[in-house]
Amino acid sequence: MNRRSILILLMATFILRQATAQEQPTKGIGLQEVRVDGSLYKQTEVGAMTVDKLTADSIQKYQAGSLMQTLSRLPGVHAIGIGANQSKPQVRGLGFNRVATVENGIKHEGQQWGLDHGLEIDQFSVGTAEIIKGAASFMYGSDAIGGVIRLSPPAELPHDGFKGTLNLLAKSNNATLGGSLQLQGRRKNWVFGGGFTYLDYGDYRVPTDTVHVYNYPVRLKNGYVRNTAGRERHFQLRGGYLGDRFSSMLYLSNYHTHAGFFANAHGLEPRGVDTALYDRSHRDILFPSQRIDHFKLLNRNTFTLGSHQVDIDLGYQRNYRREYNHYTAHGYMPPVYPDTMRIPIQLERLYDKHIYTLAARDQFGLGSHRLTIGINSEYQHNTISGWSFLIPAFRQKALGLFIYDRYPINAHTTLYGALRYDFSQINSDLYRDWFASQLENQPDQYLVRAQQLKRNFNSLVWSLGMATQAGSWETKLTVGKSFRLPSAQELAANGVNYHYFSYEKGNASLSPEQSYQVDFSLAWRPERLSIAFTPFFNYFSNYIYLNPTAGYDQYYGAGNQIFEYAESKVRRYGAELRLEYRPLARWKIELLADYIRSEQLSGAKKGYTLPFSPAPSALLDLSWMPKNSLYFKESYFSLDCKWTARQSSVVPPEEQTQGYQLVNFRAGTQLQICRSNIQLRLQVLNIFDRKYMEHTSFYRLIALPEQGRNVILSMGIPLGRM
Amino acid sequence: MRTLTKYAIAALMLSTVTGCKKDKENIDTEKPQIDISWGSAFPKQCSEVKRGTSFTFRARLSDNVALGSYSLNVHHNFDHHSHSTEVEECPLDPVKTPVAPFVYVKAVNISGQPRQYDAQLDIEVPATVDPGNYHFMIQVTDQSGWSLQKGISIRIVE
Numbered sequence: 055m056n057r058r059s060i061l062i063l064l065m066a067t068f069i070l071r072q073a074t075a076q077e078q079p080t081k082g083i084g085l086q087e088v089r090v091d092g093s094l095y096k097q098t099e100v101g102a103m104t105v106d107k108l109t110a111d112s113i114q115k116y117q118a119g120s121l122m123q124t125l126s127r128l129p130g131v132h133a134i135g136i137g138a139n140q141s142k143p144q145v146r147g148l149g150f151n152r153v154a155t156v157e158n159g160i161k162h163e164g165q166q167w168g169l170d171h172g173l174e175i176d177q178f179s180v181g182t183a184e185i186i187k188g189a190a191s192f193m194y195g196s197d198a199i200g201g202v203i204r205l206s207p208p209a210e211l212p213h214d215g216f217k218g219t220l221n222l223l224a225k226s227n228n229a230t231l232g233g234s235l236q237l238q239g240r241r242k243n244w245v246f247g248g249g250f251t252y253l254d255y256g257d258y259r260v261p262t263d264t265v266h267v268y269n270y271p272v273r274l275k276n277g278y279v280r281n282t283a284g285r286e287r288h289f290q291l292r293g294g295y296l297g298d299r300f301s302s303m304l305y306l307s308n309y310h311t312h313a314g315f316f317a318n319a320h321g322l323e324p325r326g327v328d329t330a331l332y333d334r335s336h337r338d339i340l341f342p343s344q345r346i347d348h349f350k351l352l353n354r355n356t357f358t359l360g361s362h363q364v365d366i367d368l369g370y371q372r373n374y375r376r377e378y379n380h381y382t383a384h385g386y387m388p389p390v391y392p393d394t395m396r397i398p399i400q401l402e403r404l405y406d407k408h409i410y411t412l413a414a415r416d417q418f419g420l421g422s423h424r425l426t427i428g429i430n431s432e433y434q435h436n437t438i439s440g441w442s443f444l445i446p447a448f449r450q451k452a453l454g455l456f457i458y459d460r461y462p463i464n465a466h467t468t469l470y471g472a473l474r475y476d477f478s479q480i481n482s483d484l485y486r487d488w489f490a491s492q493l494e495n496q497p498d499q500y501l502v503r504a505q506q507l508k509r510n511f512n513s514l515v516w517s518l519g520m521a522t523q524a525g526s527w528e529t530k531l532t533v534g535k536s537f538r539l540p541s542a543q544e545l546a547a548n549g550v551n552y553h554y555f556s557y558e559k560g561n562a563s564l565s566p567e568q569s570y571q572v573d574f575s576l577a578w579r580p581e582r583l584s585i586a587f588t589p590f591f592n593y594f595s596n597y598i599y600l601n602p603t604a605g606y607d608q609y610y611g612a613g614n615q616i617f618e619y620a621e622s623k624v625r626r627y628g629a630e631l632r633l634e635y636r637p638l639a640r641w642k643i644e645l646l647a648d649y650i651r652s653e654q655l656s657g658a659k660k661g662y663t664l665p666f667s668p669a670p671s672a673l674l675d676l677s678w679m680p681k682n683s684l685y686f687k688e689s690y691f692s693l694d695c696k697w698t699a700r701q702s703s704v705v706p707p708e709e710q711t712q713g714y715q716l717v718n719f720r721a722g723t724q725l726q727i728c729r730s731n732i733q734l735r736l737q738v739l740n741i742f743d744r745k746y747m748e749h750t751s752f753y754r755l756i757a758l759p760e761q762g763r764n765v766i767l768s769m770g771i772p773l774g775r776m
Numbered sequence: 777m778r779t780l781t782k783y784a785i786a787a788l789m790l791s792t793v794t795g796c797k798k799d800k801e802n803i804d805t806e807k808p809q810i811d812i813s814w815g816s817a818f819p820k821q822c823s824e825v826k827r828g829t830s831f832t833f834r835a836r837l838s839d840n841v842a843l844g845s846y847s848l849n850v851h852h853n854f855d856h857h858s859h860s861t862e863v864e865e866c867p868l869d870p871v872k873t874p875v876a877p878f879v880y881v882k883a884v885n886i887s888g889q890p891r892q893y894d895a896q897l898d899i900e901v902p903a904t905v906d907p908g909n910y911h912f913m914i915q916v917t918d919q920s921g922w923s924l925q926k927g928i929s930i931r932i933v934e
Binding site for chain 1: 846919
């Protein structure tokens with residue numbers, strides 16, 4: 055009998071024992087970690103949508119390498135991971151530019167399009183994370199077509215005081231050492247807060263000694279993924295005035311990461327490396343590497359004028375991203391980097407993006423209707439540099455006008471409606487190669503890769519919803535139309551992406567993406583039990599995707615396969631199930647499951663799925679929360695068992711991914727020493743050091759398994775007084 | 777309220793059932809293949825070609841449905857930047873700086889969508905190029921967009 059069967063038997067025994075037990079549960083013990091309770095959102099515009107909410111406490115309890123990896127425990131939420139500490143969000147199978155991340159009310163603008171670009175958010179700074187599943191274009195405009203990750207800082211202190219937490223963190227798999235200091239205080243109506251996070255990690259380890267980068271075998275010394283070490287340094291400051299009729303807050307933050315990429319495959323192009331040099335230290339960061347700085351300065355204001363509540367938000371962000379690598383001559387690039395070049399020899403790509411945001415809205419009552427009217431506007435300025443070209447520099451303007459209505463028809467039922475109009479304009483620049491290509495029977499030429507381009511887009515979207523609550527039953531239904539603007543790379547890319555041996559070709563005539571979606575939620579929450587079933591159906595009348603064609607391009611593509619941006623019709627459906635049952639006061643069983651299926655209904659890939667389609671999965675968790683004792687409070691022990699099915703539905707150039715089973719263990723307590731509560735947490739992820747691949751991982755194509763066993767220890771030391 | 781819930785569940789189950797109804801098309805899930813193991817295939821792992829002459833590339837390409845196109849790329853490996861897809865390792869010269877390395881890029885469309893195709897192409901190696909270690913990369917696609925790469929180490933000799 056293997057370990058897995060023993061474990062399943064053990065769990066089954068526990069469940070049966072608990073189910074037959076007769077003890078009455080005591081209410082309010084332990085944390086209800088993820089709230090999907092509709093009453094929480096009834097008064098907001100997302101009242102008819104499926105929202106999952108996680109607090110800082112749960113984020114720390116489940117903390118993985120990056121925010122999205124932490125959140126991906128939730129059903130319907132996945133991370134498109136790039137190694138151990140970078141990932142981007144995916145909600146119900148849609149990711150990249152199809153999920154908007156909103157921090158402090160303002161859309162986070164990074165390089166959402168890039169496969170190897172993670173989300174630039176410090177996990178320690180997040181007070182609450184809400185995941186809005188389903189199309190939310192009516193609220194956040196383009197990009198919110200698949201869902202929204204909404205992040206807020208910790209709630210301000212209710213009374214005068216000053217408190218803080220020092221968190222220390224260590225992880226075994228990639229020898230992470232780090233910590234975060236978070237402080238906040240209040241004096242009358244004046245509040246302030248802030249934090250500083252530092253993380254230092256080495257190369258991560260996988261349970262294998264060889265990976266096949268395409269067909270090129272690469273040996274890994276002791277399972278170390280060469281050159282994936284990194285360092286992170288983030289800070290946030292906030293402060294302002296919170297009054298009854300007027301509030302104004304200022305948020306200042308900077309996120310900084312310097313991290314390496316797997317040296318043998320960047321992109322996924324196999325690279326032979328000097329293994330002696332690369333394997334000398336597991337903590338050094340050699341080439342290829344990236345440095346990212348994301349700076350934010352936001353100002354949020356709220357006024358109450360009679361029955362009107364007016365919000366005005368202003369924002370400036372800068373996303374400054376540099377990718378370093380040894381100069382590599384691809385195609386007709388000169389074999390030796392010319393010393394006349396002004397671009398530094400190590401700078402493969404640079405993206406510098408400045409974003410200015412202005413949003414205003416007014417909420418007021420009109421009879422029984424609660425109306426909100428508002429405006430969102432954004433200006434982006436994107437510049438590029440580096441000897442490698444993928445997308446041109448561009449500028450983008452966007453203006454959105456919206457109206458929402460919330461109308462309670464009786465004590466149980468509320469109707470929601472929204473209408474939004476968006477106008478946007480994208481202007482991209484001409485780009486010409488800095489090197490000459492050899493053309494057949496023609497003189498050598500400096501090829502023009504991107505023509506100057508100007509496109510205007512108009513969009514009208516709507517949403518209708520209904521939420522009812524009767525006793526322990528709750529239903530929600532939302533029907534709506536969403537849109538997404540074609541991005542600069544979809545319109546104007548024209549370069550070789552060595553990640554995929556692909557020559558990516560934009561299409562200047564693409565139309566905005568259009569999607570129709572029906573989201574339903576049925577929840578039943580009697581005592582001790584909470585079940586939520588949330589199916590959805592989604593039809594894209596126009597979906598933009600990167601289509602690998604049968605052709606190769608000799609000049610622009612240096613002999614690589616042509617991947618062309620194209621449009622197709624897509625049908626998607628799926629559902630999530632969450633169940634939380636407390637058979638006994640101190641025991642909890644949790645079941646989280648999701649299923650997503652996509653199919654292209656037209657175009658060159660008719661019959662195929664969409665890329666990065668997550669495989670169905672189910673997670674069973676058993677938790678025990680022992681009674682508080684003199685020294686230990688709020689203790690917990692939890693065992694997670696996650697089954698992920700095989701993903702056999704793939705689209706070129708993807709590979710099928712085997713199913714797998716993972717077991718994770720978590721424990722924590724508040725240790726009472728000297729009148730302070732020290733929070734101790736332990737996580738053992740992938741207990742059995744299972745070799746598995748995640749279909750949504752960036753490194754899936756090169757068959758690089760996910761992290762092996764990882765023991766994570768963290769300690770939270772409270773500071774100050776309240 | 778209860779009636780509404782009931783109807784909603786019924787509608788949902790119906791949609792799930794119709795949604796699951798398999799009208800699955802026959803989609804191609806197999807990659808094309810490159811065969812360089814047969815007798816007159818050239819170059820093979822560690823093959824040598826003489827500069828100032830031409831040689832004929834020969835490989836057998838196949839697919840379960842229909843081939844698309846193939847592409848060749850020859851670039852130097854003077855910096856030992858990469859190895860090949862083949863198990864056998866070839867002897868490498870010491871690292872050196874390229875002066876006039878041989879660069880060859882060629883994309884060829886396979887007409888008629890055959891399932892098997894013997895690719896054959898004359899490649900001229902100018903007398904002025906740097907001799908040494910090179911990579912000879914072959915890529916092939918099928919009509920569905922699946923692709924396969926093969927990287928071979930070759931040597932250009934004087």
